[in-house]
Amino acid sequence: MNQNIKTLxxxxxxxxxxxxxxxxxxxxxxxxxxxxxxxxxxxAQYVDEWIIADTFSHRLAVEAVVKYSxxxxxxxxxxxxxxxxxxxxxxxxxLHLTGIPHQIAINxxxxxxxxxxxxxxxxxxxxHTLVNSEDELKVAVENFKFPVVIKPTLGSMSSYxxxxxxxxxxxxxxxxxxxxxxxxxxSSLHDGIxxxxxxxxEGDEVxxxxxxxxxxxxxxxxxxxxxxxxxxxxxxxxxxxxxxxDSQQKELLSIAENVLERAGVRDGCIHFEAKYSKTxxxxxxxxxxxxxxxxxxxPKQVWHVDMIDSAVKIALGEYFPTIVKPQEPFSxxxxxxxxxxxxxxxxxxxxxxSWPKELRVDQYYFYKEVGDSVLAxxxxxxxxxxxxxxxxxxxxxxxxxxxxxxxxxxxxxxFSSLSVIGKTKRSSRFKSAKVSQQSIMGEARLIKLRxxxxxxxxxxxxxxACNRVVNGGDSxxxxxxxxxxxxxxxxxxxxxxxxxVDFNNLPExxxxxxxxxxxxxxxxxxxxxxxxLLEPHIxxxxxxxxxxxxGSNPFTLGFCIDKIRVKKLLTYHQIPTAKWDYMxxxxxxxxxxxxxxxxxxxxNSDDSIGITQESVVTNEKELKRQLEYMLHELxxxxxxxEYLPGDEYAVSILGNENDDLRVLPLDRTIYDKFSRDRxxxxxxxxxxxxxxxxxxxxxxxxxxxPKNVSSKLIKLISEISLDTFLILGAxxxxxxxxxxxxxxxxxxxxxxxxxxxxxxxxxxxxxEIDGLSYPDFLEKIISLAINRYRDERPYAHLxxxxx
Numbered sequence: 001m002n003q004n005i006k007t008l009x010x011x012x013x014x015x016x017x018x019x020x021x022x023x024x025x026x027x028x029x030x031x032x033x034x035x036x037x038x039x040x041x042x043x044a045q046y047v048d049e050w051i052i053a054d055t056f057s058h059r060l061a062v063e064a065v066v067k068y069s070x071x072x073x074x075x076x077x078x079x080x081x082x083x084x085x086x087x088x089x090x091x092x093x094x095l096h097l098t099g100i101p102h103q104i105a106i107n108x109x110x111x112x113x114x115x116x117x118x119x120x121x122x123x124x125x126x127x128h129t130l131v132n133s134e135d136e137l138k139v140a141v142e143n144f145k146f147p148v149v150i151k152p153t154l155g156s157m158s159s160y161x162x163x164x165x166x167x168x169x170x171x172x173x174x175x176x177x178x179x180x181x182x183x184x185x186x187s188s189l190h191d192g193i194x195x196x197x198x199x200x201x202e203g204d205e206v207x208x209x210x211x212x213x214x215x216x217x218x219x220x221x222x223x224x225x226x227x228x229x230x231x232x233x234x235x236x237x238x239x240x241x242x243x244x245x246d247s248q249q250k251e252l253l254s255i256a257e258n259v260l261e262r263a264g265v266r267d268g269c270i271h272f273e274a275k276y277s278k279t280x281x282x283x284x285x286x287x288x289x290x291x292x293x294x295x296x297x298x299p300k301q302v303w304h305v306d307m308i309d310s311a312v313k314i315a316l317g318e319y320f321p322t323i324v325k326p327q328e329p330f331s332x333x334x335x336x337x338x339x340x341x342x343x344x345x346x347x348x349x350x351x352x353x354s355w356p357k358e359l360r361v362d363q364y365y366f367y368k369e370v371g372d373s374v375l376a377x378x379x380x381x382x383x384x385x386x387x388x389x390x391x392x393x394x395x396x397x398x399x400x401x402x403x404x405x406x407x408x409x410x411x412x413x414x415f416s417s418l419s420v421i422g423k424t425k426r427s428s429r430f431k432s433a434k435v436s437q438q439s440i441m442g443e444a445r446l447i448k449l450r451x452x453x454x455x456x457x458x459x460x461x462x463x464x465a466c467n468r469v470v471n472g473g474d475s476x477x478x479x480x481x482x483x484x485x486x487x488x489x490x491x492x493x494x495x496x497x498x499x500x501v502d503f504n505n506l507p508e509x510x511x512x513x514x515x516x517x518x519x520x521x522x523x524x525x526x527x528x529x530x531x532x533l534l535e536p537h538i539x540x541x542x543x544x545x546x547x548x549x550x551g552s553n554p555f556t557l558g559f560c561i562d563k564i565r566v567k568k569l570l571t572y573h574q575i576p577t578a579k580w581d582y583m584x585x586x587x588x589x590x591x592x593x594x595x596x597x598x599x600x601x602x603x604n605s606d607d608s609i610g611i612t613q614e615s616v617v618t619n620e621k622e623l624k625r626q627l628e629y630m631l632h633e634l635x636x637x638x639x640x641x642e643y644l645p646g647d648e649y650a651v652s653i654l655g656n657e658n659d660d661l662r663v664l665p666l667d668r669t670i671y672d673k674f675s676r677d678r679x680x681x682x683x684x685x686x687x688x689x690x691x692x693x694x695x696x697x698x699x700x701x702x703x704x705x706p707k708n709v710s711s712k713l714i715k716l717i718s719e720i721s722l723d724t725f726l727i728l729g730a731x732x733x734x735x736x737x738x739x740x741x742x743x744x745x746x747x748x749x750x751x752x753x754x755x756x757x758x759x760x761x762x763x764x765x766x767x768e769i770d771g772l773s774y775p776d777f778l779e780k781i782i783s784l785a786i787n788r789y790r791d792e793r794p795y796a797h798l799x800x801x802x803x
Contacts, residue, residue: 006316007032007072009065011079011088012055013043017293017367021080022046024308031312034074036065036091039500058087065091076315078289085109085288098317100288104264108286112153112196121262123255124282128198137174140197141167147200149233150174152181152193159381163200163231170197173231176378203277205284206242208256208270209291209299211310211323215266217257219310219323221299222249229339232377237336237401239394240298241329248276255281269311271295294335294386297363301390302329331390334397336405338366338384340374344412346384352407359404360390360397366408369459372517374412384410457782461497463518464488465509465525465538465549468502480526483758487522487778494775503528503538513545520785521549522778526754532606533561535754543798550785552753553798556729560753563639564603566728570748573727575720578641578739578747583627595642599681600626603637606752608684610634616643616679644747645680646740647671649706651721652755652763654733654780656788663718664766668706673699704766717746724748732784735763757781 366385391397466484
């Protein structure tokens with residue numbers, strides 16, 4: 001590697017709105033960017049190399065970085081993401097890089113430890129204590145003056161920071177936070193969840209942004225925070241430079257430098273939050289990374305100092321001189337945050353194509369799109385976006401900002417009356433439950449889907465519910481794993497955003513579904529934690545989380561696994577099916593009118609598991625042998641049918657009862673060339689054996705579409721298959737397997753409501769014959785699912801259709 005090129009490790013990309021950071025970094029031609037992240041994401045165009053590891057697991061993440069460092073030089077490490085400040089400090093320790101050591105980081109990032117440290121060095125701090133139990137809370141209430149503030153010791157962005165005016169509110173707030181806070185709702189807490197209570201400090205709140213190198217302050221800037229919306233301390237905006245008197249600013253800088261120096265911070269970009277109270281400056285919290293988003297742009301325009309560039313130089317150990325600020329700032333800046341007063345759904349949004357020059361708008365970011373949910377306390381904590389404007393003085397900047405803000409038009413609407421939102425009552429303003437936030441997200445997804453036109457369909461974020469193959473897997477698992485990857489790649493190629501959801505790792509799958517902005521899930525999952533019997537519960541989980549999905553509902557998926565019950569229902573509806581019976585024990589009595597040969601199948605499995613050439617029996621002795629194998633070895637109930645020797649038809653169906661229901665061209669398997677000692681069935685070994693490839697089996701003839709078959713037979717097979725599809729309640733797509741008896745009469749074998757739709761498999765192949773390319777086929781399924789959810793009451797797909 002060119003020795004003039006330096007390698008910077010960035011821990012966690014953060015969300016897409018951090019893109020400006022990576023754009024700035026790429027301007028350095030002598031910088032190689034390596035990112036430690038859970039997955040490759042939106043930042044790929046800016047990243048030279050990835051280290052893939054879950055940053056939630058510090059041990060695994062550090063191990064991955066160390067392994068990488070054995071073969072690759074790392075010159076510095078940095079994070080712009082609060083969640084990973086502590087992980088970054090561990091990497092600093094492990095690789096002996098410039099930065100903040102872990103012990104110092106934990107002492108400052110943990111608000112309780114930071115309070116204790118400040119107290120120990122004689123720095124003013126509010127009265128405080130941990131309140132991790134109700135007993136601790138009761139003691140604190142007796143000894144504290146109100147108002148007080150309760151907050152997580154490791155939280156960020158004012159999340160779950162709540163002000164209480166009296167003792168009654170304290171207990172309500174404490175319960176509210178304990179019930180709702182978790183790693184999924186506030187990811188910066190994965191290092192631990194403890195609650196701190198402290199007396200509220202009146203005063204002007206400020207941010208002190210510092211660049212410290214080799215223990216010396218190279219630059220500082222103080223920004224005034226506008227009044228927050230209490231009791232949740234929702235930040236409304238900022239003014240830079242500060243309007244506080246110079247003497248007060250010097251006191252604030254002095255206390256920040258004192259705390260950082262005494263704590264041992266020698267190198268870093270620091271965002272130090274404090275208040276100037278009637279008794280002087282009081283530290284609030286210390287963020288050991290650059291301030292978020294708009295904080296970068298304020299000193300950049302006011303003092304012409306690039307905090308990103310300087311923070312990188314510090315991390316790489318590149319010396320730079322003290323930055324001397326001019327007597328007067330180059331400009332004055334004001335910023336504002338866009339917030340919603342309550343949790344809702346963004347229904348409309350407009351902004352001018354260009355800002356009037358006289359308003360001097362500098363930066364504008366709006367994170368939400370129409371149809372997105374917007375969480376406000378107590379349900380959650382989200383900003384819609386932010387804006388900055390410049391001026392020749394603080395008043396000028398603020399007035400420009402207010403005029404520009406008027407040009408940003410957005411509305412939020414209450415949730416549908418069909419939703420549980422709005423039907424519940426809170427006994428206090430702090431009452432909320434986790435299900436409320438999930439319901440909001442679910443309702444938002446439905447509204448977004450209902451608003452999706454064909455043109456906008458590709459703007460949806462599609463989750464792929466599937467099963468990742470671990471350590472190679474057997475042939476069945478490999479096939480199951482491949483379909484998700486294929487769908488993901490295909491949808492990405494045609495412009496969709498996708499998120500992979502691996503149900504072989506259930507906790508991770510739940511976390512992804514809770515935290516990622518998924519609009520619709522393409523459900524091709526067939527396992528949970530490796531078990532096929534749990535396949536229906538993937539759809540159940542999605543229903544419970546109010547996440548729309550493609551394919552059949554959990555009842556149909558579960559019912560179709562039980563082939564005995566399917567037989568009973570088809571028989572009741574007079575759908576032609578081979579003569580059959582079933583056994584759960586060897587002592588069960590079989591019908592006496594069976595005619596050999598018979599075939600013995602598992603009553604509750606798929607993928608031809610348990611099907612061999614010995615499954616077909618010709619006498620009572622063979623039948624007993626196969627029943628003992630099925631009941632005692634496989635431990636499955638046995639389904640016994642009269643053997644059907646004729647051709648087999650796979651009938652692929654697209655659509656729903658009220659939406660473009662159609663039978664695709666049929667797939668016909670002809671067994672006439674099988675050797676005389678080979679039964680006309682496809683066994684598990686035929687389908688998945690290592691030594692057999694059905695595509696190259698000269699004795700197996702597959703016709704798509706069938707040739708030389710009467711139109712009446714095709715019509716009959718199609719109609720009984722459609723009836724089966726509707727009777728069993730399938731949605732969007734499925735495949736019905738039909739086999740002919742010796743006289744050429746069709747009999748339904750089963751419905752597969754979740755057949756393989758990988759490239760080259762039956763359903764997409766016959767769809768292509770019908771004019772649907774593979775991408776078109778996938779988009780058709782997505783479209784069918786959207787139409788199914790459109791204008792329907794919640795969970796309508798779980799209920800019978802009433803006409």
